[in-house]
Amino acid sequence: MKRRLAILLLALSAPAGAQGTGPFTVVETGRSFSELQAAVAAIGDGSGTIRIAPGRYAQCAVQEAGQIAFVAAEPGSAIFEGTTCEGKAALVLRGRGARVEGLVFRNLRVPDGNGAGIRIEQGDLDVSETMFMNGQCGILSANDPRGTIRIDHSTFAGLGRHPDGNGAHSLYVGGYGALIVTNSRFERGTGGHYVKSRAARIEVTDSSFDDSQGRDTNYMIDLPNGATGRIAGNAFVQGTGKENYGTLIAVAAEGAERPSAGLVIENNVATLAPGFEWRTSFVGEWVNDPLVLRGNRLASGISELTHH
Known part of the structure; x- marks a missing residue:
């Protein structure tokens, strides 16, 4: 009897929601x-x-x-x-x-x-x-x-x-x-941007952005107010179902609220999905800060940099 009472008291004292299994x-x-x-x-x-x-x-x-x-x-x-x-x-x-x-x-x-x-x-x-x-x-x-x-x-x-x-x-x-993205995959977007970041510092490395099956998508990476940091070693595929075909990476498209001087964009690979026939730019820049672009391999039909 005492043992049963002890077990009952223990059960009543257990925290709500707790279960051994x-x-x-x-x-x-x-x-x-x-x-x-x-x-x-x-x-x-x-x-x-x-x-x-x-x-x-x-x-x-x-x-x-x-x-x-x-x-x-x-x-x-x-x-x-x-x-x-x-x-x-x-x-x-x-x-x-x-x-x-x-x-x-x-x-x-x-x-x-x-x-x-x-x-x-x-x-x-x-x-x-x-x-x-x-x-x-x-x-x-x-x-x-x-x-x-x-x-x-x-x-x-x-x-x-x-x-x-x-x-x-x-x-x-x-x-x-800061936003730091490594070894990650973005694909099949259904609208908007794949990465939109207002962080002061950005690092996106060794990742992939496959828009070949996207629909109504916009930029691959949007830094709407500018940022410093590094975008490197990534693979991009620009798709045909986009809402905005103009650029893959946008810098300060909503106004330069912070510096982007020295932002490094290097050693990336960008290609076009079959059937893509619009003019597009790898980087679109709405700021006068000097960016560092080097070592990027771009498919024919993708210009490296467009100033707006």
Whole structure:
């Protein structure tokens, strides 16, 4: 009898949402939860890693504080689909920082057209081995001039403006300190730009931009207010279904709010999809700052630089 009473008291004292077999496990404590939001709340303003079991989840979570890593137990096996928090994203992040590793975000849409896999509102963000597919935005950020967003070995496919929304981009970064993209893939855009960044510093290296199956797309990389940094070692394919055929990389098209002097664009390869017959430029420049262009291999029909 005493043993049964002890078990009952232990069960009543267990935190709400905790389950020994739940798919969301806080690695540091070993506690598992049936709801992702409960796992986030368990970390609170501390630091921790949430290991996510394989499965398809119609769940979302908001991180209000702390430093949290969201990590798939098996890369590519944890899929977040169709559900957003606050009308924004599957993960809404405004803590001290976050890491996302090995997850899949797909079919995420909201009425204002800016549904995302990740909405980062402040703090640093590191994303790796993650897929964003068939939605509006992959990642959408607010402004944090002290923050850095890093993306590595990740895929953005089938993203952009949809008939049920006003418009979006595969990756949109607001006024952050830096955006760093490495070894990643952008393809099958459905509108907007593949990368649009208002960050002061940009690095995009060893990545691919395949617009051959895109529709109603715009620039491959848009730096609307200018930026310093480096775009190097990437492969670009300019598609035929574009809304804007004029340029692949745009610098300060919305006004030079920060310097772009010394922005290095080097050792990239740019080609045209079969049937492309418009005039296009590899780099379009709306600023007088001297850019550094060197070692780029451009297909016949792509001019290197156009001044506007």
